[in-house]
Amino acid sequence: MRRKASLVLLAFAVFFAALSPLLRWYAFPRLAKIPPNQYQDTVLEAKPATLLDYGTMRARQVPKVSIVQTLKGNVEESERIEKAAGRDVVVWDALSYVAGPDGKMVSRIPERYIFDAHTQEPVHATGEMVDGDPVRRTGIEYKWPFLTEQRDYDYFDAQTRTSAPIHYKGVRTFRGLDVYYFEQTIPWTKVPFPKKLPVQGITSEAVAKSGTTRWYSTKRMFWVEPVTGAPVNGEEIHKEELRGGGLVPGGSKVTAFSGHVKMRPDYVTATVDLVTSQRRLVLLLTSYLPWGFPALGVALLTLALVLEARGRRRPERDRPEPGRPERIGSA
Numbered sequence: 001m002r003r004k005a006s007l008v009l010l011a012f013a014v015f016f017a018a019l020s021p022l023l024r025w026y027a028f029p030r031l032a033k034i035p036p037n038q039y040q041d042t043v044l045e046a047k048p049a050t051l052l053d054y055g056t057m058r059a060r061q062v063p064k065v066s067i068v069q070t071l072k073g074n075v076e077e078s079e080r081i082e083k084a085a086g087r088d089v090v091v092w093d094a095l096s097y098v099a100g101p102d103g104k105m106v107s108r109i110p111e112r113y114i115f116d117a118h119t120q121e122p123v124h125a126t127g128e129m130v131d132g133d134p135v136r137r138t139g140i141e142y143k144w145p146f147l148t149e150q151r152d153y154d155y156f157d158a159q160t161r162t163s164a165p166i167h168y169k170g171v172r173t174f175r176g177l178d179v180y181y182f183e184q185t186i187p188w189t190k191v192p193f194p195k196k197l198p199v200q201g202i203t204s205e206a207v208a209k210s211g212t213t214r215w216y217s218t219k220r221m222f223w224v225e226p227v228t229g230a231p232v233n234g235e236e237i238h239k240e241e242l243r244g245g246g247l248v249p250g251g252s253k254v255t256a257f258s259g260h261v262k263m264r265p266d267y268v269t270a271t272v273d274l275v276t277s278q279r280r281l282v283l284l285l286t287s288y289l290p291w292g293f294p295a296l297g298v299a300l301l302t303l304a305l306v307l308e309a310r311g312r313r314r315p316e317r318d319r320p321e322p323g324r325p326e327r328i329g330s331a
Contacts, residue, residue, distance in 0.1 A: 028285040033117035034090045036078040041070045046259025054199045059255040068097045081125045088117035107194045120145045139163040144229035159191045174223045175272045184220040191216045212245030230275045236261040
């Protein structure tokens, strides 16, 4: 019986040793993915901020500007694109809605972001757009890949419709998590007017005809949890100007918006809690089980060898000593 038990333990030891690399290098790349129906909303605030009063066309300081960002998974579109692409695809319908201190709209910019569910690389398909303008993204947006590396990435900027490097700046500690800190600076760039403007009856086409142009610059900062690739905090030092043309007094320039945009504290807390729970699931496939199974395999192999050794010693103990008759029965 001991010999059979040791063989069974040996078989399990080999099984767990072989399962370890399969989990890490085969199962994880296929199982770790963004769900197609994910929904997420985030509120950011600039307190205080500078905002353009379109009635007087002069900049004024306001106590607060709010930015609501929503990401909604479009399951129907992702299934349609998956059939043509032959891989798991996620379609996010995103909206960035900026509201002034009175709650009225300052701007709203919709996006459709299509990407590979496993790698977060862009997937180019009909419908990829920013504010109704077709785009062809390169790099990442909103989320870093699983197991983020300590290097620069290309990050897509929705205002300029282009990608630029976002630079890795080192490891930081944020709310008890070890995170990677990234920075991206977009220099002053001429960008399109939003299709929907806050002034009734004024269109972006009419503004363009007046000769007035819109310029934008930002310093973008992200604190990214590297196991999941999810940002747990984000900030921007955001600036917009209107320059020249018939709308700007004196034809020079006026600040349209300026402020240090930060995630609202309650959303930071909720994001950290969500990412922490997802981090455990990813670590289960990348660290806990791949490292735990070899240790379990070694323990089972050791136990199998111990049982085998004991099984070999027992017959020797039961064999009668030389010159001494074997006793049968009892006196």
